[in-house]
Structure formats: C-alpha cells, structure tokens
Amino acid sequence: MRQECIQAVQQAAKRTLTAREIQDIEDRIYRNMRSLARDDPASWRQLTDAERLRRAGQLASDELQREAALKKRRVALTISARQRLDNFINNYQGADGKLGALNRTIAFSADGKSNFLSVESRTKATRDYALSQLQEAFEAVDPRFFGLFEDEAGVRDLVFEMRGQNTGNAKARKGAKAWGEVTELLRRRFNDAGGDIGYLENWGIPQHHSMEKVGAVTKGKWVSDVIGKLDRKYYTRADGQLMSDSELTVFLGEAYNTIATGGLNKLTDTGMRISGARGNRGNASRQIHFKDADSYLQYQQLYGDRSLWEIMVGHLEGISKDIALVETYGPNPDHVFRSLLDQTKSETAMANPQDTGRIERQANNTENLYNFISGKTQPVANQHIARWSDNIRNWMVASRLGSALLASFSDLGTMYLSAKVTNLPMNQLFRNQLEAMDPTNRTELARARRAGLAMESLLGSVNRWAMDNMGPSVSRWAATAVMRASGLTAWSDAHKRAYGVTMMGSLGDVVTRTPDLKSLSNDDFRILKSKGITDTDWNVWKLAQQEDWGKGNNTMLTPESIMRIPDSAVQHLGAPERVKFEAMRKLLGAVTEEVDMAVITPGAREQMITGSGIQRGTWKGELTRSVFLFKSFPISVVMRHWSRAMGMPSAGGRAAYIATFIASTTILGALSQQLNDMASGRNPRDMAGEDAAKFWLGALLKGGGLGLYGDFLLSDHTRYGSGALASMLGPVAGLVDDVIKIGQGIPLNAVDGKSEQTGGDLVKLGKGLTPGANIWYLKAALDHMIFNQMQEYFSPGYLRKMEQRSKKEFNQTYWWRPQDVTPQ
Structure with a gap:
C-alpha cells in the first residue's frame, strides 16, 4: 500500500x-x-x-x-x-458439585437432576428436526432393499436440482427445495448465535473427499483430474484477473496436502485439529468450486466414498453441533468452556483440599467429554489398521447379531418403566405400539418422521448393539443388511416412534390443561421439569395449534406445530424465529432424551466408556473398540437406569424403581432365552426344576442387557464354545481364541486318533463367520440343512456329542435334533 x-x-x-x-x-x-x-x-x-x-x-x-x-x-x-x-x-445443588454441573451442560444425564438441555441433546434435536424436513429428499434417492442401495438416477436428478439444473423430476425438485430451505434455516440459526457463514448463491450441496482415495494418487494426478471440473471464475489473482493453469495448480496442490493427510498439516501441539472460534466455522471460502452437477458427480465417483445421503446427513450433523456449541457457550465455546473448567476446578479444590485427586479426575473426565462432543478428535493414526479393524468388527456384527432381536424384548420393560416415571398414559402407549408395529401403516411412519422421531434408520445406524463407527465398505453393507433383515432396526424404530408419539400427545394435553410451568406437579412431572424448559418455551408451546392424528393422538404437540406459529403471535417474546426454534428444540430434546431411555440407545457418555474417544488407527484404540463391541447396549442399560433409579427423590422411590426394573427385565429375559432356544432347534428350558436357579440367573442377566454373558456365571465355556475370559474381551478376542484352539487341537487330535474332530471345529468356525447365518428365523434351517451336515461329514459323531453336551450343561433336549435335516 x-x-x-x-x-x-x-x-x-x-x-x-x-x-x-x-x-x-x-x-x-x-x-x-x-x-x-x-x-x-x-x-x-x-x-x-x-x-x-x-x-x-x-x-x-x-x-x-x-x-x-x-x-x-x-x-x-x-x-x-x-x-x-x-x-x-x-x-446447582447436586452432590457432584460445580464440576458436575459443568459436566451436565455437555451431555445428557439420566438422573433427572440437570434442568439443562445439554449440547448433546441440543445437537440431536437440531439434527433430527432438519432430517424431519427432508423426507422428499430421502424419497428422491429411492433407497431399496432394506435401504442399502441408492437409485443412481434419483441421486443424479437430486444433485442436478440442488445445483439449480432442471431435470423434470418433481420428486427430486421437491427434495432439493426442502434441502435448500432447511440448510438456509440452520445457517441463519448459526449466525444468530454468533456465527458468520455468508450466503453462497450456487452452493447447493456440501463437498466430500475420501482421504484414502485422494492419498492413493499423486498430487499431479489429483490436480489433473480436478482442474477441468472447476468453475474458473472463482479463482482469480490479486488484480482480479483469472488464475493461469500453473497458478491454479499451485493452489490446488495445497488443497491436496490437506485432504490427503486428513488435516495433519493443521494440527495443534497436542495432536488435536486446529479450531478457532466456532463462530467462524464455515466462513472460509469454499476452495473447490465445481462448474456443474456432472463435474461434482464425476469427482465423487473418483474421489468420494460416501453416498449422497451420507454426505447430506454429515453436513446436518456438523452444523447442528456447531449451533449447539455456540448457543450454549457463546461464539468461542472452547475459550468459555476452558475458563469455566479452570474456575470450577479451582473453586472445588479450594473447598475440598482433601479430594484433589478425585477433583482432578472429574475435571479430566469433563474435559475429555467436551472434546468428544465438540469433535476435537485426533486424526486416524494408521489408515490400514483402522480399516482392517473396522472390517473385522463389521463382520462380527454381520455374523453374530442376526438373533439380537430375540434379546430385545427387555425394551418393553424399560419402555413401560420409563412411561410410568414420565407419567405417560399406558393404554395409549400400547395402542401406539400396535400402530407402529404394522409394516403396512405408512401414514404412521411418515407422521412420526415429520415429527423428528426415530431417525436412526434414516442415518443407517446400528449403534444400539454394536458401535456406530463403521467405515464405508462391503463389511459395513453386510452388517447393516443383517441388522435390517433380522427385524431389529424395524423393532427399535417402531418402539421409539410409539414412545415419542405418546409423549408428544401427552405433552400437548398437559400444556392445554396447565396455565404455566410452575403449576406442574413436582411428583408427576419431575422428569419433564428437569429438561431446562423455560416460561418462554412453555408460552410458545401453548400458542401452537396442536395436531389431531386420530386414534387417541388428538393433542399432538409437534415440532412443526410450533414452527407454524405466526411470527406476530410470538413477537412479544423475542425474535420470532429464534423463540420458535428454541421452543421446538426443547420439545424435541426432551422427547428424544426419554425415547433413548425407554428404548436404550447409547449416548456420548456410554460411547466414551466404550472407546469412541480414543484415537483410531492405533492398537490401543482399535483393541479397546474390539473389547467393547456388543457391550455398548448393556453398559447403557446399567448406566442409564441405575442413574435414573438413584435420582429418584426418596429411598422408597429408588427401591421401587430398581425392583420394577429387575422384575420386568428378568421376565422378559426369560422369554428371550426361551425364544432363542426354540429358534435354535432346542426345547424350552425347565423354569421350575432343579436347574431353575441357573435359568433365572441367566434370565436376570440377559434381561438386564448382558446378553450371552449370563452364561459365564453358569459354565466354564459359553454355549458357543469360547472361553469366558476370551468372550468377555469381546467377539474379536473370542475369534482369536477359537482359531488358536483349533490350531492347538490339530496335533493333539492327530495324536489321540481324532483327526476328524478338526474338520467339525473348522465348520463351526466358518459358520460363526458367515454373515446372516445367525438370523433368528433362518439359523435353525441353515444349521440342520447345511452346517450340521457338514460337521457330521467331516467329524462323524460330532452332532451326538453336541447333543450330549447340551443335555449335560444346560439340561436341554431338542425339538429339532441336530442330525435331522427336517424336524421329526
């Protein structure tokens, strides 16, 4: 100058x-x-x-x-x-003190004492509302066969419409319009909370780059593939003239370095990704500007590894998290959180100098939880380790969880227990269950999704029983296919929808009958009053025109009913969009928190325990995830319902909650055990004979969410043949244990003259690794017609020994004997 x-x-x-x-x-x-x-x-x-x-x-x-x-x-x-x-x-008056109060602002606590909508719940409510507005977009890509495939023509048309190019596809046009409206709403809400995302006229759709695919080619190859697909008008020199090819090549080379390294060129000294003020997130210029929809699709085919729907959902999840963080902690949430953590830790330590060790651990746990929720993760250390570990875990899900539905009957116990605590009408809940379980009732499904309920199936999540960190691969496809084909996804979604619909209807009735928030009874509505709902939120709820869905659901207070309130009706309460959006999320946040209590779904706290916060691609991180594979559900059952029980206001209430939980889940666990045995060709076990204690202990543990691990207290080996210790270390360790035992058994069997035993063991190992072989309605037929016959062929007498072992260890007989191809 x-x-x-x-x-x-x-x-x-x-x-x-x-x-x-x-x-x-x-x-x-x-x-x-x-x-x-x-x-x-x-x-x-x-x-x-x-x-x-x-x-x-x-x-x-x-x-x-x-x-x-x-x-x-x-x-x-x-x-x-x-x-x-x-x-x-x-x-805050809780026993966990000021550090506990700060911790509760981050993630949901089940004890009903927070009176604060956490960042976790706020994020999920924002995301689920956004997803609820995208039904047209979801239908436009026409997912088929359990939602595992996208229609290529539908994807193409939707992308073209998002980029403003007319295709003549009305469904795609509606989907693109809905996408544009909801993303613009989220942009405004982020900016209203202190963000700074400018409006980009031709934005259309977020970009996605596969680090692995980009890193697999040279910088020159990537640049040559990209440069012809760009809108060159966005790339100019300081004097306003267009960049030359050589200048643009240098520019794209820097983009390549960031993508191919996964951001390793932008790390802090701690190894965390650099993050400035969260309010500035998204205001950087979009460096890769494709010239049209075809160029975008061609690039995704070359250097993307996610579906269009996954890219869209990823964008919504990211901005929903950013909105929740800046709303809770201000435009620079990291700075505010750190200052609060330092202050509360110092004050707590000064007040309790004898507990400095415990206070330090509590502060560290709070900081780790914040880092996990805010996405402050370290990049993948080794892509090969991470990919192979993901594939192994995915394969375990596909081959081992086909009968998980039969272990899900305990959902009924936790659902009705939660309904009692939240004062929901039981008869209406049962009626809504029946409606939701009807696969032909598309109206119920559409209404519930428009209300933001049970979005997990849209997200492709298998987080209830496994770990929801599966990368894109054939093994992931297999895992998702088995979970859907087994009916577990439909079961979970249906019960979540039923509970959410019942709660929204009940809230509508309560809002109609109750003049203000303080008039609610603490005894009947303690949980509702613990959700951080304000008088302003309540007043907005009262202004909503409730929906009549029929069949007893005629006072539905839904997110859309709140967002439809005329701006003029809420102007006296504040900026209309801000006031309505906040009241809507308080509703959806309260409902989804209780839905995830009723039909247990692991949250951030449980995910932290099961290793989700540990760096991927390291032996420590991958082994931890493997140990906790299949354990996120039982851990969540114990953590959430024990916390809810201990949060009851009286000793009698705590005892009653625990007793009801144990009794209901034990009975349902017994049902699960019997159904699982029958699906495997075995007769139901005697529940009152000499082995009754063993049966009911197994039912207690199974109903309480521990699944097959109930067998460990009853036998030296599980019914699958693995050692108890190996199985407690997770199915991956169990698989390694099985392979080692087979290897050790080969020479021993040869010495003992039982070399044929090895063949049967190999068949059993192969069966345990076959995706879908364990699906509850197929496994008996597959066992008897294929696997049992193979085992008997390679190891004559193998099936007779298996039958004898079942009689000896579990006192069971068979209605479909292992050696019979068809039931006799």
Whole structure:
C-alpha cells in the first residue's frame, strides 16, 4: 500500500495503524478486487485501475464495519452465555458439585437432576428436526432393499436440482427445495448465535473427499483430474484477473496436502485439529468450486466414498453441533468452556483440599467429554489398521447379531418403566405400539418422521448393539443388511416412534390443561421439569395449534406445530424465529432424551466408556473398540437406569424403581432365552426344576442387557464354545481364541486318533463367520440343512456329542435334533 493511502486510512481511523493492520487492509482490497472481477467480468474489464481500487476499497470498508459490529455482538453474546452458565453452575445443588454441573451442560444425564438441555441433546434435536424436513429428499434417492442401495438416477436428478439444473423430476425438485430451505434455516440459526457463514448463491450441496482415495494418487494426478471440473471464475489473482493453469495448480496442490493427510498439516501441539472460534466455522471460502452437477458427480465417483445421503446427513450433523456449541457457550465455546473448567476446578479444590485427586479426575473426565462432543478428535493414526479393524468388527456384527432381536424384548420393560416415571398414559402407549408395529401403516411412519422421531434408520445406524463407527465398505453393507433383515432396526424404530408419539400427545394435553410451568406437579412431572424448559418455551408451546392424528393422538404437540406459529403471535417474546426454534428444540430434546431411555440407545457418555474417544488407527484404540463391541447396549442399560433409579427423590422411590426394573427385565429375559432356544432347534428350558436357579440367573442377566454373558456365571465355556475370559474381551478376542484352539487341537487330535474332530471345529468356525447365518428365523434351517451336515461329514459323531453336551450343561433336549435335516 502506498504511503499516501496509509496516511489517508490512519486519518480516517484517527490512530496509527500497525504493520499487520495495514497488510490486512491491503489483503482485503485485493480479495474484493478478485470478487468484483469474478461476479461481473465484463464490467470489471471496463473499469480504470483507480475505479477498481475505489470500489474494492469501499467493499473493504464495509467489511470492516460489519466485522466491528459482529465483534461487538459476539462480545455481548459471550457475556450472556457466561452469565447463563454461571447462574446454572452456582445454583446447582447436586452432590457432584460445580464440576458436575459443568459436566451436565455437555451431555445428557439420566438422573433427572440437570434442568439443562445439554449440547448433546441440543445437537440431536437440531439434527433430527432438519432430517424431519427432508423426507422428499430421502424419497428422491429411492433407497431399496432394506435401504442399502441408492437409485443412481434419483441421486443424479437430486444433485442436478440442488445445483439449480432442471431435470423434470418433481420428486427430486421437491427434495432439493426442502434441502435448500432447511440448510438456509440452520445457517441463519448459526449466525444468530454468533456465527458468520455468508450466503453462497450456487452452493447447493456440501463437498466430500475420501482421504484414502485422494492419498492413493499423486498430487499431479489429483490436480489433473480436478482442474477441468472447476468453475474458473472463482479463482482469480490479486488484480482480479483469472488464475493461469500453473497458478491454479499451485493452489490446488495445497488443497491436496490437506485432504490427503486428513488435516495433519493443521494440527495443534497436542495432536488435536486446529479450531478457532466456532463462530467462524464455515466462513472460509469454499476452495473447490465445481462448474456443474456432472463435474461434482464425476469427482465423487473418483474421489468420494460416501453416498449422497451420507454426505447430506454429515453436513446436518456438523452444523447442528456447531449451533449447539455456540448457543450454549457463546461464539468461542472452547475459550468459555476452558475458563469455566479452570474456575470450577479451582473453586472445588479450594473447598475440598482433601479430594484433589478425585477433583482432578472429574475435571479430566469433563474435559475429555467436551472434546468428544465438540469433535476435537485426533486424526486416524494408521489408515490400514483402522480399516482392517473396522472390517473385522463389521463382520462380527454381520455374523453374530442376526438373533439380537430375540434379546430385545427387555425394551418393553424399560419402555413401560420409563412411561410410568414420565407419567405417560399406558393404554395409549400400547395402542401406539400396535400402530407402529404394522409394516403396512405408512401414514404412521411418515407422521412420526415429520415429527423428528426415530431417525436412526434414516442415518443407517446400528449403534444400539454394536458401535456406530463403521467405515464405508462391503463389511459395513453386510452388517447393516443383517441388522435390517433380522427385524431389529424395524423393532427399535417402531418402539421409539410409539414412545415419542405418546409423549408428544401427552405433552400437548398437559400444556392445554396447565396455565404455566410452575403449576406442574413436582411428583408427576419431575422428569419433564428437569429438561431446562423455560416460561418462554412453555408460552410458545401453548400458542401452537396442536395436531389431531386420530386414534387417541388428538393433542399432538409437534415440532412443526410450533414452527407454524405466526411470527406476530410470538413477537412479544423475542425474535420470532429464534423463540420458535428454541421452543421446538426443547420439545424435541426432551422427547428424544426419554425415547433413548425407554428404548436404550447409547449416548456420548456410554460411547466414551466404550472407546469412541480414543484415537483410531492405533492398537490401543482399535483393541479397546474390539473389547467393547456388543457391550455398548448393556453398559447403557446399567448406566442409564441405575442413574435414573438413584435420582429418584426418596429411598422408597429408588427401591421401587430398581425392583420394577429387575422384575420386568428378568421376565422378559426369560422369554428371550426361551425364544432363542426354540429358534435354535432346542426345547424350552425347565423354569421350575432343579436347574431353575441357573435359568433365572441367566434370565436376570440377559434381561438386564448382558446378553450371552449370563452364561459365564453358569459354565466354564459359553454355549458357543469360547472361553469366558476370551468372550468377555469381546467377539474379536473370542475369534482369536477359537482359531488358536483349533490350531492347538490339530496335533493333539492327530495324536489321540481324532483327526476328524478338526474338520467339525473348522465348520463351526466358518459358520460363526458367515454373515446372516445367525438370523433368528433362518439359523435353525441353515444349521440342520447345511452346517450340521457338514460337521457330521467331516467329524462323524460330532452332532451326538453336541447333543450330549447340551443335555449335560444346560439340561436341554431338542425339538429339532441336530442330525435331522427336517424336524421329526
């Protein structure tokens, strides 16, 4: 910048500028020159150098004024957020103290004592509402065969419509319109909370790059594949002229380095990815600008590894998390959280100097939970280790969880127990269950999804029973296919929808009958009053025009009923969109928290315990995930319902809760055991004979969520043949144990003259690794017609020994004997 220009700027600013400030102003002017040239190249070429400089300078001046106003607003928002958090922490009366209060702002706590909508619940409510508005987009890609495939023509048309290119496909056009509206709503909500995402006219759809695919090719190859697909008008030099091929090649080379390394060139000293103020997330220029929909699709085919739906959901999850963080902690949530953590840790330690060790652990746990929730994860250390570990775990899900549905009857116990605690009408819940379980009732499904309920099937999640970190692969496809084919996904979704619909209807009735929040009975509505609902939220709820879904659900308070309230009706409560959006999420957040209690779904706290926060691609991280595979569900059952029991206001209430939980889940566990035996060709076990104690202990453990691990207290080996210790270390360790035993058995069997035994063991191992072989309605037929015959062929007498062992160890007989191809 010339000296006379610097003097003019300093005179206008009425102070001396630093060298850095001068450089920033110069950079702004050049950036705006590029923007002017890109937006209207013809007009730009007609301008003189002086006029170009004047216009760019005016834009830079406007930018500085906007940024100054934004900075001032962000300071106010930060102060407001800090005051809210200080009030909550200082007024919290729980035994876990101020550090516990801060911890509760991060993730859902099941004890009903938080009175705060956590970042976790706020994120999920925001995401689920966004997904509820995208039914047209989901239908446009026409998922078929258990939702495992996308229709290529539908995907193409949807992408074209998102990019503003008409295809004549009305369904795709509606889906693209819905996508544009919901993403724009989330952009506004993020900016309202202190964010700064500008409006990009031709944005359309988020980008996705597979680090593995990009890293597998050279920089030159990637650049040559990309450069012809770009909209060149977005790539200009400082003087506004278009970049040359060589200049653009250098520019894209930097993008390649970031993508191919997974951000390793942008790490802090701790190994965490660099993150500035969360409010600035998304305001960086979108560096890869494709010129049209075809170019985008061609790039995704070459260098993407996610489906269109996964890309869309990933965008919604990311911005929903950002919104929740800036709303809770202010525009720079990391800074506010750190200051709160330091303050509460210091105050707690000063008040309890004898407990410094416990306080330090509590503070570390809180910090780790925040890092996990906010996405502060370390990049994958080794892609090969991570990929192979994912594939093994996916294969375990596909080959071992085909009968998980039969172990899910305990959902009924936890669902009705939760309904009692939240004061829901039991008869209506049962009626809604029947409606949701009807696979032909598409109206119920559509309404529930429009209300933001049971979105897991749309997300392709198998998080209830396994671990929801499966990467894109054939093994993931197999795992998802088995979970859907077994009916477990449909079962879980149906019961979640039934509970959520019942709760929304009950809330509508309560809101109608109750004038204000303080009029609610603490005895009947303790859980509802623990959700951080304010008087403003309640007043907005009362203004909603409730929906009549029929069949007893005639007072439905839904997210859409809240968002449809006319702006004029809520202006006296604040900015209309902000007030309605907040009240809507308080509703959806409260409902989804209780739905996940009723039909247990692991949350952030449980995921942290099962290793989700540990770096992927390391032996420690992958072994931890393998140990806890299949254990996230039982851990969640114990953690959540024990916490809920201990949160009851009286000793009698705590005892009654625990007794009801144990009794109901034990009875349902007994049912699960009997059904599982019958599905395997065995007769039901005697529940009252000499082995009754063993049976009911197994039922207690199975109903309580421990599944097959109930057998470990009853026998030296599980009914699958694995040692108890190996199985407790997870199915992957159990598989390794089985392979080692077979290897050890080969020479021993040869010495003992039983070499044929090895063949039967290998067949059994192969069966245990066959995806779908364990599906509950197929496994008896597959066993008797294929696997048993193979075992008997390779190891004559193998089936007779198996029958004898079942009689000896479990006192069971068979209604379909192992050696019979068909039932006799």
